[in-house]
Amino acid sequence: MPFVNCTGNDTRLLGSALENEEGKTVPDGIEVGAGRRTRAMTTALAMTGGVCVVLAWLEFLLIRQQLAVGLWVIAAAVVATCLVSADARKHVAVGTSLGSVTVVAQAAWLVTGIHALWVTTLTATIALGFFLLATAWAGRSEASTRRAATAIPAGFAAVVALVVSAVVVSTAASPAPLVRSLHALGQSNSFEPDAQSATTMVDGARLTNDIEYGSTLPNSFLDIYIADDDPSVGRPTYITVHGGGWIVGDKTDGAPSTDSRGASWAGPMLDAGYNVVSVNYAFAPSYRFPTQTIQLGQAMQFLETNADRYGLDMSRVVLAGTSAGGHIVGNYATVQTNSDYARALGIEPTMDRNALKATVFESAALDVGRAGAPQSPSPSNGFFFDVAARNYLDTTDAALVAQANVIDNVTTDFPPSFISDGNTGTFPDQAAELSAELDRVGVANRLNLYSKNEARLDHSFMSVDSQWTDEYSRLKIEFLRGIV
Missing domain, CATH: 3.40.50.1820 (Alpha/Beta hydrolase fold, catalytic domain)
Incomplete structure (x- = not known):
């Protein structure tokens, strides 16, 4: 198993290969600032981030299953917090704070049913998910030959996910804008009849x-x-x-x-x-x-x-x-x-x-x-x-x-x-x-x-x-x- 030693600038990844300040190549390691992260950790961060975002969407859509989905959100947030803490990189406080807010808000929503807590939960869960995804992306090796090839589709997916998430959070807060948009496209309130009376x-x-x-x-x-x-x-x-x-x-x-x-x-x-x-x-x-x-x-x-x-x-x-x-x-x-x-x-x-x-x-x-x-x-x-x-x-x-x-x-x-x-x-x-x-x-x-x-x-x-x-x-x- 790979082992990460994060004790300073002489950060090392031990496993199938090593890299230190002398410049040895580490195919299993991914550069993060001055240190290194295993590919397994990067994958775990990305997958957990994606799960958090998807779970937030599901909690919004599956009205009758909010308890079950909510418990999964809590579990995912706990895992995410542990991953961020173990990674011990920049902005760790942001990730742990988002994880904590997600767990507390979700638990409080399930117990009290207060609507504002539900909106807070969705917002924090989505923010936590995107934080993990961004952290994983930032940790990719700049030497990766696939970086340019994956940047465009990844960027497009991120934009779509951000738009969907914005709709989810805003509609959770108030569905009125969504319905008014639908009215603008079709049936709406009018003082004029559809046809002349006959x-x-x-x-x-x-x-x-x-x-x-x-x-x-x-x-x-x-x-x-x-x-x-x-x-x-x-x-x-x-x-x-x-x-x-x-x-x-x-x-x-x-x-x-x-x-x-x-x-x-x-x-x-x-x-x-x-x-x-x-x-x-x-x-x-x-x-x-x-x-x-x-x-x-x-x-x-x-x-x-x-x-x-x-x-x-x-x-x-x-x-x-x-x-x-x-x-x-x-x-x-x-x-x-x-x-x-x-x-x-x-x-x-x-x-x-x-x-x-x-x-x-x-x-x-x-x-x-x-x-x-x-x-x-x-x-x-x-x-x-x-x-x-x-x-x-x-x-x-x-x-x-x-x-x-x-x-x-x-x-x-x-x-x-x-x-x-x-x-x-x-x-x-x-x-x-x-x-x-x-x-x-x-x-x-x-x-x-x-x-x-x-x-x-x-x-x-x-x-x-x-x-x-x-x-x-x-x-x-x-x-x-x-x-x-």
């Missing part, structure tokens, strides 16, 4: 698109579908709020007017004898909870005022929401049925409770604080849901998260509910909890879940054509038939 025929129904229901908040537009193109027939009104994590989405997602593979949520309801309304709302982070609840109230008031104009019966209303829209619908229904909650939130009810006949929840994020922890883990879904939830409300504020929890705020006056979800990368646990709570307070409800033995059903599975979507629609309509 009345057309779609699959036998009368569609009036992009009706402005309010002027104080962006995206205040809705579409109205009148079954059989006959507004003279009295039909209950099915009002749906789209998903998209409160940051994207549109009232036409899966609608019969779109040329997409999505299942038409409007079609089965129109065939079942309902008129259908699809509502847009303002996006987070520019507009945060409970703005969307207030905005849905504005839409309901508009529809009530203009019911005769569009041929709607607003005395028999079913509110439905998918994913993020499910939370908006649930929160709105809670405001209408729980006066204490409405006062605490500072929102006035905007519709007659007797007119709100039922609610429908499709893969609803009912407890926003757990949005980043879907069941049957899906890393991509967990990451997206967590970023979306943090844009919608401050998930580090326990009191606010509790206030936004639909499950914990329902009362005996909550409307009868049809609750459904998939079983992979989604929230069947929250659906079951809402059903159990409604059972406890005596509210009629039906829980529609499927085991993985039957089928693998993703988040918002009812938005994709399948036999399970057909069964979901049949069961939903059957449930509503006995209530509305």
Whole structure:
């Protein structure tokens, strides 16, 4: 085994070859300032540095595995600190300090869950990783014939890693800039409709698109579908709020007017004898909870005022929401049925409770604080849901998260509910909890879940054509038939 003797300027590497001040060649040694380092040490520094950076990225991405990844971060930081101490070169204090900060911050984050500690952990871990990588690179022999050949790809990799790391740390601190950048590239808040309002025929129904229901908040537009193109027939009104994590989405997602593979949520309801309304709302982070609840109230008031104009019966209303829209619908229904909650939130009810006949929840994020922890883990879904939830409300504020929890705020006056979800990368646990709570307070409800033995059903599975979507629609309509 090689042995490093670091006792002064006469530094020597003992092993297969030696080098001292007399100039002997040491193929196994690497020059570091006035001393020498083994290739094994250089490799260990580089590998540990890379592991630290990657672990920080994984802790950021794998929301549900933060405990396991966090323990690996602590282990890597301990190894890194030992390597830096054993190397005994320049800036050793910097490396040991970064290692210590990483271990302490990571342990404190895992115990307390304080968000600032998580950001500190990611920053320190990444900084430690780059310190080790830089130390290893600086220790390479200047006589190496591969130095020029590796400098360009190594530099490119370093730039990419630095950019990714900057995005990780900044998004961990606040995901708002990332979402605003996405809005700049696509769907965003606007006071202008996507298209000029017009009345057309779609699959036998009368569609009036992009009706402005309010002027104080962006995206205040809705579409109205009148079954059989006959507004003279009295039909209950099915009002749906789209998903998209409160940051994207549109009232036409899966609608019969779109040329997409999505299942038409409007079609089965129109065939079942309902008129259908699809509502847009303002996006987070520019507009945060409970703005969307207030905005849905504005839409309901508009529809009530203009019911005769569009041929709607607003005395028999079913509110439905998918994913993020499910939370908006649930929160709105809670405001209408729980006066204490409405006062605490500072929102006035905007519709007659007797007119709100039922609610429908499709893969609803009912407890926003757990949005980043879907069941049957899906890393991509967990990451997206967590970023979306943090844009919608401050998930580090326990009191606010509790206030936004639909499950914990329902009362005996909550409307009868049809609750459904998939079983992979989604929230069947929250659906079951809402059903159990409604059972406890005596509210009629039906829980529609499927085991993985039957089928693998993703988040918002009812938005994709399948036999399970057909069964979901049949069961939903059957449930509503006995209530509305």
